[in-house]
Amino acid sequence: MPNRRSQRNSPDGAPLKSARPIGVIGGTGAQGFGLALRWAQAGETVIIGSREAARAQHAADKIKKKLGPHAKVTGDENRAVCAACDLLVLTVPFEGHAALLRELKPSIRPGAIVVDTTVPLAASVGGRATRTLSLWQGSAAEQTLELVPVGVKVVAAFQNVGSKLLTHDGPVDCDVVVCGDDREAVKTVSQLAAKIPGVRALDGGHLENARVLEQITALLIGFSVRNKTHCGIRITGLPESAILGGQR
Amino acid sequence: MPNRRSQRNSPDGAPLKSARPIGVIGGTGAQGFGLALRWAQAGETVIIGSREAARAQHAADKIKKKLGPHAKVTGDENRAVCAACDLLVLTVPFEGHAALLRELKPSIRPGAIVVDTTVPLAASVGGRATRTLSLWQGSAAEQTLELVPVGVKVVAAFQNVGSKLLTHDGPVDCDVVVCGDDREAVKTVSQLAAKIPGVRALDGGHLENARVLEQITALLIGFSVRNKTHCGIRITGLPESAILGGQR
Numbered sequence: 001m002p003n004r005r006s007q008r009n010s011p012d013g014a015p016l017k018s019a020r021p022i023g024v025i026g027g028t029g030a031q032g033f034g035l036a037l038r039w040a041q042a043g044e045t046v047i048i049g050s051r052e053a054a055r056a057q058h059a060a061d062k063i064k065k066k067l068g069p070h071a072k073v074t075g076d077e078n079r080a081v082c083a084a085c086d087l088l089v090l091t092v093p094f095e096g097h098a099a100l101l102r103e104l105k106p107s108i109r110p111g112a113i114v115v116d117t118t119v120p121l122a123a124s125v126g127g128r129a130t131r132t133l134s135l136w137q138g139s140a141a142e143q144t145l146e147l148v149p150v151g152v153k154v155v156a157a158f159q160n161v162g163s164k165l166l167t168h169d170g171p172v173d174c175d176v177v178v179c180g181d182d183r184e185a186v187k188t189v190s191q192l193a194a195k196i197p198g199v200r201a202l203d204g205g206h207l208e209n210a211r212v213l214e215q216i217t218a219l220l221i222g223f224s225v226r227n228k229t230h231c232g233i234r235i236t237g238l239p240e241s242a243i244l245g246g247q248r
Numbered sequence: 249m250p251n252r253r254s255q256r257n258s259p260d261g262a263p264l265k266s267a268r269p270i271g272v273i274g275g276t277g278a279q280g281f282g283l284a285l286r287w288a289q290a291g292e293t294v295i296i297g298s299r300e301a302a303r304a305q306h307a308a309d310k311i312k313k314k315l316g317p318h319a320k321v322t323g324d325e326n327r328a329v330c331a332a333c334d335l336l337v338l339t340v341p342f343e344g345h346a347a348l349l350r351e352l353k354p355s356i357r358p359g360a361i362v363v364d365t366t367v368p369l370a371a372s373v374g375g376r377a378t379r380t381l382s383l384w385q386g387s388a389a390e391q392t393l394e395l396v397p398v399g400v401k402v403v404a405a406f407q408n409v410g411s412k413l414l415t416h417d418g419p420v421d422c423d424v425v426v427c428g429d430d431r432e433a434v435k436t437v438s439q440l441a442a443k444i445p446g447v448r449a450l451d452g453g454h455l456e457n458a459r460v461l462e463q464i465t466a467l468l469i470g471f472s473v474r475n476k477t478h479c480g481i482r483i484t485g486l487p488e489s490a491i492l493g494g495q496r
Contacts, residue, residue, distance in 0.1 A: 130453070131456075134382075165485075173485060174484060177467075203474065204467070204470070205378070205470045208379075209378075209467060209470060211463070212466060215459065215460045216460060216463075218460060219425075219457060219460040219461075219464075220483070222452070222453045223450070223483055223490065226453060226490070227487055227489065227490045228487075229486060229490075230485050231483055231484060231486060232484040232485055233482065233483060234482040234484055235468070235471055235479055236421040236479060236480040236481065236482055237413075237421060237422075237477050237478050237480055238471065239477055241475065242475045
């Protein structure tokens, strides 16, 4: 169902669709690929980023093969993607998170939005995927805030939507809680979340609340592993005004 | 709807109802009162505990007034409740958590189940209810495990079901994730959770996962405050076998 609220919020009054390309850094991984697929499916322009442009292009071709040649998806090297997009989605494993951000920093455009989906699973250091690491900054998203250029807006989202939920056909039975300190950036990312059928984008308050979102992923992985399934979460009891996009 | 699975799991083959009294330590507070009310409503025998027996009795009388004289609910001093029950539910504010457990330790019966509902909100030390404190043990429930006598089984549950959801009339739109290292104790507590209409009791794995449950409460409080409502959570995508009680 088209989201009238999202469209109303678009700066130029037109629907957000295709207004700007979405750069998916690390988009050859399962989570990034799933998000790129869903957004391409919704008619968005997506640029998949990878360390190697060829691998990124290969992932883009896979999406085109699935969706048809009309899909607006291409691939490029991560730095080139940063230079081309005001809206970046970071989908890299936590073990490469800080080093990659340092490398990308000079390429990130002033005032860009960086959406961090990262979860610091203990699996990153040889531990379990059902446990997280404690970070000095409090969360991966807050670590990102420290590593991007001043003025870049960091938003935390999509941690709880597993790649299997994204790549299967059909709607995703999961809320996306969107946390950030810049209200406009939170709205923009909520519009992006609402483009995934089934997803409700919820205002999760300040960026620091990413701490809880990241922990929830570890809990959901536990549920998924124990039950050989792919779990999500829903927040209950919310009024419609709390749902920033994707009302069902 | 009666829960056939719970009844099957009952040790003596009979329904759990009234098989043993439920002691609600700190049951004059909002959360404990709400749980005591729901269990009394379900026909369970409940003993409300408080520092002062008279206050506990007063809370029990309030429940009787609401439910009628048939309600099997009484009140007593916390230590007496510990001495009388094999099933204790800890519903005290975090600021009094450790000190109270040290005081109660000699009164807790060998092999008892202690259900910890505590959340270490930063509000306990003058901070915000939307933030938590980091505990050395990892969670309030794991702190409890350190403070109870050896052999007592600690189960973490009910952190995410706010008092307002419990004391309003009608079903509770929230899952109760039950975490613990003793499978039988987890099942018993799940039966207890399933007695609250609307609640699904979910197997949350080991006690250490209480860390995430406690964090989720802070996130839910944020949602509730921002939206002037009372929120809960649901885990999606689970097979029926993951639901230990209260299927809808």
